[in-house]
Amino acid sequence: MGSVTQYMPRDLLHEIHSNTRPTSPELSGYYAEITGNYDNFEQDDYHDHVIREYNRRAWNYGFTGQMITPYDDGFRYVGTGIV
DSSP states (O other), X not given: OOSXXXXXXHHHHHHHHHOSSOOHHHHHHHHHHXXXXXXXXXXXXXXXXXXXXXXXXXXXXXXXXXXXXXXXXXXXXXXXXXX
């Protein structure tokens, strides 16, 4: 993911989910997409689906420093607002 492209939340979810071996730069691209569009879409879609899948990928592949925090045991974002 070289540059930030605006995705609808479910499109971004599919992009993250279908990336079975994410790299740190790819996760950085997803992070930029999530944080850049956080206020533009229904936040439940982001908390329950997009950020959850993003955090799960980051956790599973050892990129815990790139996770969006705070999150619950299911990796759902539980904060208010986002950086």
